[in-house]
Amino acid sequence: MASVAHAHDHPPAAHQSSRVDSRLLGIYFFIASEVMLFGSFFSAYFFARVVVGAEGGWPPEGFELPVYLALLNTIILVTSSFTMHWALQAVKRGNRSGLVAGLTLTFLLGLTFLLIQAREYTRLGFAPYDNAFGSTFYGLTGLHGAHVFVGLNLLLYALIRSLRGHFGPEPEKHLGVELPGIYWHFVDVMWIIVYVTVYVI
C-alpha cells in the first residue's frame, strides 16, 4: 500500500480484543511461570523425601524444624495480604493516607517475616550441605525468601510513588499498586503451600 504522507507520530491505538488488561494478563502468566519454578523445587524436594526417603522418617534423625516459629511467620505473612488488600481498596476510593498506611504496614510485615526467617536460618543447627534434607529445605524456603525480597522491593517502589501522589482511583492510575499486590498475594499463597509441605506434613 502506498505509504502516503500520514502525519502519524503515534501508532494507531491497538484494538483491545480482551476484557482483561494486558498488564494484568501479563502478571498472571508470569505467576504461572513462577508456580512452575516452585514446581521444580517441590519436585526436587519430593524426590529426596519420597523416592529416596531417609532413615528415621522425615525430617531425618537429628534434624528438627521450628514449626511454631514458622507458624507465627505464616500468620504475619497472611496478615500482610490483608493489609495489602486494604491499601488497594484505599487507593480505589481515593484515600491516599489509607494507601500509604496499608503499603507501609504490608512492607513492615513482610520485612519482619524475612528477618524472622533469617534468624531461624542461623539457629536451625544444620546447613544446606548437611544432607538432601538440608538442601531441599533451604532450596524451597530460600526460593520463597528471594520472592519475598523481590516483593518487598516492588512494595517499596509503590510506596515511593504513592508518597509522591502518583496514584489515583481511576483503574489506569492504580495499576502500580494492583500489580505488586497480585504478586504479593501470590508470594503469600506460595508460602502457605511451602509451610504446609515442609513444616507440617
Add this chain to the structure above:
Amino acid sequence: MAVEIEHATEHHPAHAPPPPRRGLRRLTGAGWLRVLWVMPLSFGLATLLVIGARAAMGFDPLWELQVLIVAWTVVVPLGFLAALGGFDYWAYWISGKPTRPEDHSGHGARTWKDYFRVNTDHKVIGIQYLVTTIFFFGAAGLMAMFMRAELARPGMQYVDTNTFNGLFSVHASLMIFLFIIPAFAGLGNYVIPLMLGAPDMAFPRLNALSFWLLPIAGLIMMSSYLVPDGGAFAAGWTNYVPLAVQQPDGNLMFQMGVQWAGASSIMTALNFLVTIITMRAPGMSFWRMPLLVWANFATSTLVVLATPFVAGSQFFIMFDRVLHTNFFNPEMGGDVIAYQHIFWFYSHPAVYIMMLPGFGIASEVISVFARKPIFGYRLMALSLMAILILGFSVWAHHMFVSGMQSWIRIPMMVTTLVIAVPTGIKVFSWLATLWEGRIRFATPMLFALGFVTMFVIGGLSGIYLGSVPVDIHASDTYFVVAHIHYVLFGGSLFTIFAGIYYWFPKMTGRMYDERLGKIHFWLTFVGFNVTFFPMHWVGLQGMPRRVADYAPEFGNWNLVISIASFGLGASTLVFLYNMIVSWRAGAPAGPNPWRALTLEWQVSSPPPIFNFHEIPQVVGSPYEYGVRGARHAVLNGDRAAVEEREKVEA
C-alpha cells in the same frame, strides 16, 4: 536497510530523540560508550564482592573460580543491560520520577546503527533476533565441522577427547538455546503483530530487553572455552549429573548461560501470549488467526510453563557445585535420577518449542504456494493444542535406560506413541492442502516440502526410539544422533529457512535471488541426507555417540558423512551470500510478491513504522486461496466498500 525515511522527517519536534550529549556527558548516556566503562567496573565490583565476602566469612582460598564465575555471569550482564539503557524506563518508575510516556522515538531503524541500540520496535527486534541467531548458528556449525574433521578417520587426529566433548556440548547448546528457539522467536516477533493487525507487541520495552539477554547467554556459553583448567563445558547439552558436578569449572558457564537464555524466552513468550490475546484486530477471532499465530500461542504456553524446570535443574547443579548441597548426591540422600526427570520435564516440551513454530511456518507457506485453503484448519489448530498438552506427559521416554523405576516405562511409551496422532494429523493436512493445488516451487515452498518429508523420517525414527525394546538397543548410539538431526535440522532448521525466505521480501523490501535460493535448498537437502541418513545404520550397528574415536569398521561411512557435512556447511555460504547481497541490492519486492492473504502482506514492504495507518477490519479466514471474492481483511479506504457488499449479501 532504508526503512521509511519519509517518516523520520515527519516527527514532531516534541517527539524527536533527545539531542546528542556532548563531552564527558556522552559517557553517562545510555549506549555503548556507557557499556565500555560499566562492564569493567561491574566485573571488578563482582570480584571484590566475592573476595570481600569470603574474607569476611573466613573462607579459604579467597580466589575461588567457581564462585567468581557465578558472580561475574550475574553482575556483568546486569551492568551491561543497565549501561545499554535496557532498564531506563523502569529505573525512572522505581525512583518515583515521572516516567516519560513512550514517545516512539525509538521506533523504526533509520541506519544500521539503530540495530545496536535498545529499540522497542518489534520489526527491528525481529531482525536483531534473526541476525544474532544466525551468528550463533554459524559458530555452532563451525564446531560441528571440527567434530566431523576429527571423526573423518578412526583414531585421534586434531583434538583431544576433552576438547571434542566440549565441541559437541557447546554445539548443541548454541544450536538449541541460541539458534532454533530464538530464531523462531525472531520470526514471530517480526510477523505476529503484523498478522494480528496490531501496531506493536503488548510490552515493547520487555521485548527489547528479552532480545538483549540473548547475546549475553550466547557469549557466556562461547566464552566457556576460555575458562582455565578444562575449558568448555563438556557434559553434553543435557548436562547429566553426577558428571556435571564433577566437571571442571567451565560447566558453570552452561548453567548460567541457560538461565539467561531461558529468561529471555520466557519474557518473549509472555509477550506473545498477551499480544495474541489482547491485541487482535477487530474481527480477528481465534478461529480467524493464521496458523503461525496459533503455533506461537501453543509454543509460548509451553515456554512459560516448562522453561522454569530447566532453570530449576541448572540451579540445583549450580548449588551442588558451588554451595556443596546434595540435591543429586546419593551418598547424602539426594537422587541422581531426579535431575533427569526435572531436566526432561522441560526438555521434552522443548522439542515442541522447537517444532510448533515451524509447523506454523509450513502451514503459511504451503497454503500460499499451493494456492489452496489449509485442509482442516480447525483440526490443525486443535492438534497444536493437543501436542501442547500431551507434550507434558512423555518426558521419561528419554530415560528408558537410566535405571529409573521400570513401571514408568510403559505409560511413557504409550503417551509417546499417542503423540504421533496429532502430529500425523498435521502431516496429512499438509498433504491434503497440496492435493490438486497449483503448486509453485519457490524457495520457501521447497524448504517447506523438504521439512514435511524430512520430519516424517524423523518422526518415524522417533516412534522406534519411543518403543522401549528398540530404545534399549539404540540408546546412546548414532541412531539417536540421526533422529535428533532429522527432527531439529530437517524439521526446525528447514522451516526457519522457509520462513526467512518467505518473509525476506517483507522485512527488507527486496527480493532474494531465486536461483541462489534453489541452489541453497538442493545443496542443503542433499548434503543433509547424505550426512545424517547413514548415521541410522552406523548407529544400529553400535557406534556410540559423543565419542572422539571409534572402531575402524565404521571408518568408511564416517568418511562419507564427514565429506557430506562439509558440503552441508558450505551450502550455508550460499545462503549468507544471497541474504547479504539481496538485502543491499535485490530487486524491489513490492508489498505482496506471493499474493498472500494474511495481514502482513497487505502493507508496504518493509511495513510502515507503526505497521498500519489504521487498524484493519478482519472479515474472513486467512487461507481462502482460490475462492472467488474471498477476503481476509479490509484496510483503510476499503472499509465502506465491504460493508456495502455484506449488506447486499445479507
